[in-house]
Amino acid sequence: MQIILIDDTEDFAPGNDAEFSKIQKFCSEGCDCNRECAKALSAEKVFVHILNVREMEKNAKDLYLMGILQDDRSSDVTKRRMKRQRNIYTFKISGKVVCRRTFHVCYDIGRSALKVIMSHMLEHGVVPRNHGNMGRRPKHALCFDDVQRVVAYLLNCAEREGIPLPAAPRGRDNIPPTYLPASTTTLDLFQDYQQNCASNIRIVNSLLSNPFGQAACHIYVSPLHGMMSVPSVKIYGNAWLTL
Numbered sequence: 001m002q003i004i005l006i007d008d009t010e011d012f013a014p015g016n017d018a019e020f021s022k023i024q025k026f027c028s029e030g031c032d033c034n035r036e037c038a039k040a041l042s043a044e045k046v047f048v049h050i051l052n053v054r055e056m057e058k059n060a061k062d063l064y065l066m067g068i069l070q071d072d073r074s075s076d077v078t079k080r081r082m083k084r085q086r087n088i089y090t091f092k093i094s095g096k097v098v099c100r101r102t103f104h105v106c107y108d109i110g111r112s113a114l115k116v117i118m119s120h121m122l123e124h125g126v127v128p129r130n131h132g133n134m135g136r137r138p139k140h141a142l143c144f145d146d147v148q149r150v151v152a153y154l155l156n157c158a159e160r161e162g163i164p165l166p167a168a169p170r171g172r173d174n175i176p177p178t179y180l181p182a183s184t185t186t187l188d189l190f191q192d193y194q195q196n197c198a199s200n201i202r203i204v205n206s207l208l209s210n211p212f213g214q215a216a217c218h219i220y221v222s223p224l225h226g227m228m229s230v231p232s233v234k235i236y237g238n239a240w241l242t243l
Contacts, residue, residue, distance in 0.1 A: 023047045026105060037098040041106070050108045059128045065107060065117055066126045068092065087122065146202050153193050158219045179222040186221070 024043040031038035053061060069089050091103035104111065120129050158164075162178035169177070 020047050031099055031102045033099040038102050046106050049106060053108050062117060062129055066121055070126050154219055175218045177218050177220055179220050182222040184221055
């Protein structure tokens, strides 16, 4: 497999680009290897190739590099039919063998990222990489029934103990706010919910504002001193959902 640097340098005008200056310096001073492979490269072509690689999507870039590395990779077994302990890779640019440092620069990839791609190739072959958590359900994920039970409990408390205002404030939605007694706290509500839940029902106890912001955003705890018009604490600000 021959890798060819795309020649888009006809209209290339880097100007005073600092990054291009680094590429020029690298190509002029060399890579400090015995082959002096960096001096044989054109700084303009290398810079354009780096920009083209950066425009690729992550999976496309991974497969592109895997194809280059797979072309001249050593076999998995030795001549004595033993499992190879260390795989040898040949790094090439435009069909020419280069050192690893030049390969890192021309393909705009770091040492750790290239090492991860090599390990993936050894284990899975030339296939796209997937995140380790892909397809797994997070342990803190909530089902709709868990959220619905808590929201229904809050709505029932507001209907039983709350004091609704006659109308919604100007500039708000058309749902009148409902204030729970000032003696009630979110901790009291949580403890009451915990005591009344059946043993097989999941008890949730961390912040989850989205369902409350949509379903129970009109419920407030009344502030002290009879200031009923200025709610101080929203229930869903200290909601209790997930383990």
